[in-house]
Amino acid sequence: MSTSTFVLPVSLALQLLTSASPSPQNTATAPSQEPAPKSPATSSVKATPPAVTKLSAAQQATAAKLMGPALAEGHAYARLAELTDGIGPRLSGSESAEAAVQWALRSFQADGVKAWKEPVKVPRWVRGEEHGEILASERTRGLPLALLALGGSAPTPPEGITAEVVEVGSLEELAALGDKVKGRIVFFNHTMSEAADYGRFAGLRGRGPAAAAKQGAVAALVRSLATASLRTPHTGSTRFDEGGPRLPAAAVSVEDALTLHRMLQGGTVKVRLVLGCSDLPDADSSNVVAEVRGREKPDEVVLLGAHLDSWDVGTGAHDDGAGVVMVMEAARLIAKLPQAPRRTVRVVLFMNEENGLRGGRAYAERHAKELSKHVAAIEMDAGGGRPLGVSLHAGPGGEALLWPWLAPLEGLGAAKFLVGHATGADLSPMEPAHVPFVGVRVDSSRYFDVHHSMADTLDKVDPQDLSRSTAAVTWMAYALAESPGTLARPTAPESDDPPKKK
Numbered sequence: 199m200s201t202s203t204f205v206l207p208v209s210l211a212l213q214l215l216t217s218a219s220p221s222p223q224n225t226a227t228a229p230s231q232e233p234a235p236k237s238p239a240t241s242s243v244k245a246t247p248p249a250v251t252k253l254s255a256a257q258q259a260t261a262a263k264l265m266g267p268a269l270a271e272g273h274a275y276a277r278l279a280e281l282t283d284g285i286g287p288r289l290s291g292s293e294s295a296e297a298a299v300q301w302a303l304r305s306f307q308a309d310g311v312k313a314w315k316e317p318v319k320v321p322r323w324v325r326g327e328e329h330g331e332i333l334a335s336e337r338t339r340g341l342p343l344a345l346l347a348l349g350g351s352a353p354t355p356p357e358g359i360t361a362e363v364v365e366v367g368s369l370e371e372l373a374a375l376g377d378k379v380k381g382r383i384v385f386f387n388h389t390m391s392e393a394a395d396y397g398r399f400a401g402l403r404g405r406g407p408a409a410a411a412k413q414g415a416v417a418a419l420v421r422s423l424a425t426a427s428l429r430t431p432h433t434g435s436t437r438f439d440e441g442g443p444r445l446p447a448a449a450v451s452v453e454d455a456l457t458l459h460r461m462l463q464g465g466t467v468k469v470r471l472v473l474g475c476s477d478l479p480d481a482d483s484s485n486v487v488a489e490v491r492g493r494e495k496p497d498e499v500v501l502l503g504a505h506l507d508s509w510d511v512g513t514g515a516h517d518d519g520a521g522v523v524m525v526m527e528a529a530r531l532i533a534k535l536p537q538a539p540r541r542t543v544r545v546v547l548f549m550n551e552e553n554g555l556r557g558g559r560a561y562a563e564r565h566a567k568e569l570s571k572h573v574a575a576i577e578m579d580a581g582g583g584r585p586l587g588v589s590l591h592a593g594p595g596g597e598a599l600l601w602p603w604l605a606p607l608e609g610l611g612a613a614k615f616l617v618g619h620a621t622g623a624d625l626s627p628m629e630p631a632h633v634p635f636v637g638v639r640v641d642s643s644r645y646f647d648v649h650h651s652m653a654d655t656l657d658k659v660d661p662q663d664l665s666r667s668t669a670a671v672t673w674m675a676y677a678l679a680e681s682p683g684t685l686a687r688p689t690a691p692e693s694d695d696p697p698k699k700k
């Protein structure tokens with residue numbers, strides 16, 4: 199496809215790279231189609247570390263070689279179009295997930311990057327016919343509900359389930375109701391309004407339905423975890439205990455959650471729910487692994503991860519097509535350098551992040567003996583927004599070590615360390631091996647507008663934001679692979695800061 203509508207002029211790309219001032223305001227001199235980055239909406243910046251040493255002229259030239267094409271060529275966005283428009287939704291175990299594996303292998307080959315598959319057994323949950331409605335009563339003629347079954351949901355009988363609805367705002371509130379929810383449909387309501395709320399309320403979707411099942415409920419409805427809605431439900435996975443009771447569970451759109459809440463203020467509400475989903479036997483699938491071997495210490499690995507699977511609605515453009523094309527582009531550009539970095543840069547496109555994390559576990563298991571030589575891991579799985587800065591989960595001294603290497607990110611407005619630990623669902627199985635995590639954090643303030651919904655399509659990804667984050671992750675991967683020193687390893691897994699599960 200043509201990239202002429204979104205490429206950044208090369209002159210501007212170079213201006214971004216060679217700018218002398220560390221201030222984001224420097225870009226105010228850029229042509230008007232390139233607005234200066236706004237201040238981060240969701241991240242606070244750490245104080246600047248002291249003792250700034252400078253990159254050598256050769257290192258700055260390498261930065262320009264890597265970041266210039268990332269900013270100017272539009273290659274990552276063109277790839278994202280192939281993955282989203284060309285292959286579409288790619289839930290684990292589906293034919294399109296396998297098509298995505300083949301596409302990734304072909305693309306790496308075209309880029310001159312060595313790549314291979316590693317086997318992963320994935321769960322295979324399939325959506326069926328689904329609908330629901332608020333039944334007619336003296337207060338309404340009846341209303342259809344906009345809903346999506348949650349991944350992992352049990353089906354209803356073909357004729358559906360009809361029951362009274364009981365609303366709760368937390369797992370504690372549900373527990374306090376005891377067996378009063380027996381025979382009822384539990385409706386999990388919340389007040390998510392910004393991206394930062396996701397962690398607070400994700401447990402209602404992930405664990406609420408299982409808890410309701412244990413208390414005898416017959417179904418569950420969860421308000422979509424969303425920061426915007428045009429009556430679009432947002433799915434996601436829900437987990438039931440092995441051998442424990444299951445029930446049919448669906449996400450309703452924000453508007454339908456508000457309607458249910460209003461109707462429940464006035465009295466009893468009955469809902470009929472039909473979910474035709476099913477569990478098929480586990481399927482054979484793969485992680486796709488690719489690498490550019492290091493010139494001096496090839497056994498030391500800088501891992502770049504993203505997940506190839508998506509939900510079965512939308513086309514997974516932000517989640518996580520954007521991350522996939524960013525890390526693929528990093529490998530392509532690093533492989534084109536006349537000299538490989540000191541260490542190996544390895545890209546892992548994980549399978550089954552969304553509904554099982556089997557790919558992340560399979561990688562950590564298969565490579566267990568190498569994990570002590572994984573010197574850093576970056577996971578890109580927060581959408582295709584512009585880069586904001588860098589976060590770490592490492593031992594002491596990490597910021598001082600990396601600070602000089604952040605200089606090329608100045609023109610992107612991302613040469614800063616952000617508060618908060620670097621995490622990643624697919625990286626979490628590597629935590630016990632004390633692998634240092636590095637976050638190339640992107641602006642996720644609008645990510646949950648479309649996350650896990652029919653609306654997560656290519657048009658929601660801004661080509662310039664994507665190219666800027668691609669440039670940032672490409673440079674950070676190179677920096678971690680080339681820096682003479684490596685990050686100290688984190689001393690213990692963070693027990694108080696569990697990895698974000700999306």
Ligand SMILES: [Zn+2]
Binds near residue numbers: 551
């Ligand atoms: Zn994701």
